[in-house]
Amino acid sequence: MLAxxxxxxPQAGKIVFTGTQAGAPVHGTFSxxxxxxCIDTGHATGxxxxxxxxxxxxxxxxxxxxxxxxxxxxxxxxxxxxxMFDSESVKPLGPGRYQVTGKLTLRDVTxxxxxxxxxxxxxxxxxxxxxxxxLQRLDYHxxxxxxADTEWVGNRxxxxxxxxxxxxxxx
Amino acid sequence: xxxxxxxxxxxxxxxxxxxxxxxxxxxxxxxxxxLIAALVTVQFVFGVKAASLPLSLERLILLARHxxxxxxxxxxxxxxxxxxxxxxxxxQPSQAPLRTAARLSHGLxxxxxxxxxxxxxxxxxxSSLTVSWFGLFSLPNLVTxxxxxxxxxxxxxxxxxxxxxxxxxxxxxxxxxHHFILKDNVLTRMLPFTRRGRRSGxxx
Ligand code: HEM
Ligand code: HEM
Numbered sequence: 001m002l003a004x005x006x007x008x009x010p011q012a013g014k015i016v017f018t019g020t021q022a023g024a025p026v027h028g029t030f031s032x033x034x035x036x037x038c039i040d041t042g043h044a045t046g047x048x049x050x051x052x053x054x055x056x057x058x059x060x061x062x063x064x065x066x067x068x069x070x071x072x073x074x075x076x077x078x079x080x081x082x083x084m085f086d087s088e089s090v091k092p093l094g095p096g097r098y099q100v101t102g103k104l105t106l107r108d109v110t111x112x113x114x115x116x117x118x119x120x121x122x123x124x125x126x127x128x129x130x131x132x133x134x135l136q137r138l139d140y141h142x143x144x145x146x147x148a149d150t151e152w153v154g155n156r157x158x159x160x161x162x163x164x165x166x167x168x169x170x171x
Numbered sequence: 172x173x174x175x176x177x178x179x180x181x182x183x184x185x186x187x188x189x190x191x192x193x194x195x196x197x198x199x200x201x202x203x204x205x206l207i208a209a210l211v212t213v214q215f216v217f218g219v220k221a222a223s224l225p226l227s228l229e230r231l232i233l234l235a236r237h238x239x240x241x242x243x244x245x246x247x248x249x250x251x252x253x254x255x256x257x258x259x260x261x262x263q264p265s266q267a268p269l270r271t272a273a274r275l276s277h278g279l280x281x282x283x284x285x286x287x288x289x290x291x292x293x294x295x296x297x298s299s300l301t302v303s304w305f306g307l308f309s310l311p312n313l314v315t316x317x318x319x320x321x322x323x324x325x326x327x328x329x330x331x332x333x334x335x336x337x338x339x340x341x342x343x344x345x346x347x348x349h350h351f352i353l354k355d356n357v358l359t360r361m362l363p364f365t366r367r368g369r370r371s372g373x374x375x
Pocket of ligand 2: 204207208209211255260263273277278280281284339342343346357358359360361
């Protein structure tokens with residue numbers, strides 16, 4: 001059996017993060033992402049996730065904050081323009097549910113993460129890939145210098161994603 | 172009038188009632204007045220300092236305290252107005268034009284003290300920054316993020332701040348003018364630990 005493959009449809013969906021500032025939630029989105037997803041439930045090795053997000057596309061609706069997030073103390077988008085996720089381990093958890101384990105690269109840090117995802121039909125052969133997961137921003141050196149403070153800028157950041165996938169010919 | 176006495180009153184040998192009397196402000200009104208006066212001062216220090224800083228942790232902390240204290244102040248002003256309805260303040264000793272000036276300026280002070288926190292909250296919401304009260308709970312956002320609205324709210328907040336400062340300066344000037352020139356009890360009846368609160372309500 002061949003793997004089923006899809007590409008992420010640009011702009012169709014959202015990647016939202018929620019951090020905290022002074023105890024209150026602060027949300028932002030990334031609008032520019034791309035990727036290719038293959039799921040092979042028959043083989044242990046056929047699956048592959050490759051997703052990249054352009055960090056400069058961050059939008060918190062507060063221009064000064066976006067500028068700071070793109071800057072050297074946070075994403076440093078000039079030096080590391082992409083956040084990358086790469087996985088070859090996709091384990092089925094149930095109908096339309098998988099556990100994806102792979103490497104996340106943010107800035108100069110690469111760590112192994114494991115994210116539960118859902119795959120649901122979205123009409124016309126398309127699919128919707130969604131999930132939720134959280135990270136500790138300091139694990140990835142997001143927030144240097146004064147921003148390493150976690151009392152006023154929370155360490156934990158929630159990530160919520162829901163993107164549209166378009167089927168493509170198998171790998 | 173048989174008012175409740177507090178221990179402090181006995182220690183000064185002079186009765187300051189909890190409630191307002193026709194001669195003076197009681198302890199509740201005095202405490203709220205001076206507490207709010209102190210908070211307003213802190214609000215200016217934090218607000219102006221924060222506004223002078225670029226995005227930084229220091230600005231974030233100052234603004235967080237400014238917002239939390241500003242909301243506290245808002246609650247205290249509501250409490251103060253409620254108390255004022257329950258316990259009428261002493262009548263204004265001055266005659267027609269001065270009395271109107273006092274009413275107008277006190278009314279303007281209350282209006283600004285109520286409006287500024289709401290405008291500040293609107294400003295924060297429109298700037299996409301949710302307001303938290305000392306990190307204990309978050310307030311709902313009054314509006315969705317809107318840069319144009321944020322711009323206008325900032326301008327309104329600033330204009331109100333300078334108007335408030337102007338009225339407060341006039342207010343303090345008037346208090347001293349009453350005390351040293353008119354020599355009536357208008358200042359002393361807002362002060363604890365004074366006997367002069369009992370002085371005749373009318374200037375000579
Ligand atoms: C009576 C209460 C308050 C007073 C007297 C006050 C006064 C001030 C003053 C003097 C400034 C500096 C303005 C400047 O120089 O540009 C300021 C800035 C500010 N205030 Fe308030 N404020 C009050 C309540 C609040 C509240 C409750 C909030 C939010 C919930 C708030 C949010 C802000 C913000 C966000 C700024 C910074 C504007 C900026 O630099 O971008 N204020 N305030
Ligand atoms: C050193 C500073 C201040 C002094 C010496 C002062 C003095 C006084 C005095 C003597 C009164 C009583 C007036 C009367 O008997 O009719 C009064 C009332 C009042 N003060 Fe102040 N004050 C000061 C600061 C402030 C500040 C910062 C605010 C608020 C922004 C404020 C708001 C008020 C209001 C609203 C009243 C009217 C009270 C009522 O409801 O009858 N004062 N003040």
